[in-house]
Amino acid sequence: DVVLTQTPPTLSATIGQSVSISCRSSQSLLHSNGNTYLHWLLQRPGQSPQLLIYLVSRLESGVPNRFSGSGSGTDFTLKISGVEAEDLGVYYCVQGTHAPYTFGAGTKLELK
Amino acid sequence: QVQLTESGPGLVHPSETLSLTCTVSGFSLTGYSVYWVRQPSGKGLEWMGRMRYNGDTSYNSALKSRLSISRDTSKNQVFLKMNSLQTDDTGTYYCTRGPIFAYWGQGTLVTVSS
Numbered sequence: 001d002v003v004l005t006q007t008p009p010t011l012s013a014t015i016g017q018s019v020s021i022s023c024r025s026s027q028s029l030l031h032s033n034g035n036t037y038l039h040w041l042l043q044r045p046g047q048s049p050q051l052l053i054y055l056v057s058r059l060e061s062g063v064p065n066r067f068s069g070s071g072s073g074t075d076f077t078l079k080i081s082g083v084e085a086e087d088l089g090v091y092y093c094v095q096g097t098h099a100p101y102t103f104g105a106g107t108k109l110e111l112k
Numbered sequence: 113q114v115q116l117t118e119s120g121p122g123l124v125h126p127s128e129t130l131s132l133t134c135t136v137s138g139f140s141l142t143g144y145s146v147y148w149v150r151q152p153s154g155k156g157l158e159w160m161g162r163m164r165y166n167g168d169t170s171y172n173s174a175l176k177s178r179l180s181i182s183r184d185t186s187k188n189q190v191f192l193k194m195n196s197l198q199t200d201d202t203g204t205y206y207c208t209r210g211p212i213f214a215y216w217g218q219g220t221l222v223t224v225s226s
Contacts, residue, residue, distance in 0.1 A: 001173055039212055041157075048219055049149075049157065054212040092157055096211055099170040101147070103157045 002026055004093050006104030012112040013083045021107045023093035025074040030097070037096035040069055040078045043106075044089040052091075053078060083109070114138035116146070116207050116217035123223050124197050130222060132192040134207030141165065141183055145210030146190045148181065151219075152203040162210065163190050197224045 003026040013019050021040075029036045040053040051060045053069035056076060066081045080087055088111060093104040120132040134146060141163070148160040161171040161181050169181050180193045190207060204219040 037211065041213060043157075048206060048216040049208075049213070050216070051212060051214045054214070060214065090156075094157075094159070094213060096213070099162070100172045101159045101162070103149075103159060106156045 001100055002029070002095055002098045002102050004095060004102055004104040006091075006093055006107050008107060009105065010108045010110065012110050014112045015083060015085060017083050017112075018079065018081045019083060019109070020080075021078045021091055021093075023071075023076045023078070023104050025076070025095060027098070028073045029076075029095050030073060035097075036072065038069075038071070038076050039094050039096065040067075041092045041094060042087070042089050043092065044086075047089075049092065080109075085111070114209065114215045116209060116215055118205060118207055118217045118220040120205070120220045120222060122221065123225065124201075125226055126198055126224055128197055129193060129195045130197050130201070132205055132220065132222075134190040134192070134217060136188050136190070136207075136209070139209065141185045141188060141190065146183075147208050147210055147213070148190075148192050149206045149208055150203050151206070152200065155203070160192070160205075164210075199224050 005024045007022045029038050036056050041049040043049040057069045068079050090106045090108050092106050115137045117135045145164045147162045163181050178195050183190045202224045206219045207217050209215040
């Protein structure tokens, strides 16, 4: 099974600070159809996860453009350009290229 | 609009079988896959398995001996059955729409306890 290694496990940030989260895969996430099914989710306390970024870098509708995703193959990054209070929670990367699909362990974003 | 709603018993006794239903609206089960994801309290997300749009299934390697996913397209429902439940199966169970996890249900809390 594909292992996704997310770092750091915890991130402390001030409002307005830019931060990045890394997600590294144990194998390439490039699908035979040419898509890379690596997505980023945010789970706020007490809520269901919500999609932020899909297919590495595509911004989900309604998600602020301070969120961006990049990467290819086995190395991926989520960047938040100017953290806001509503961004606090746990971020997960998830791969949908190789079944069984797998999640990263999560990165908790806290206020410093 | 797209909606997914999980339903189930809430409390299951150890060694018994869990049965959950995901009822969907706003899309067809023959056009989109549905995944089951669970989350032990205070822990991370775990992908359990999927019902593909064509009826095929795939399962988490660690759960596949206990897990079965099926569907009734006429009722817009996807079912999860998992046997031999233990206390570490306690948590919130979600269904979500594939292929990009764009829509999620509110989750249903399952407690395994005698």
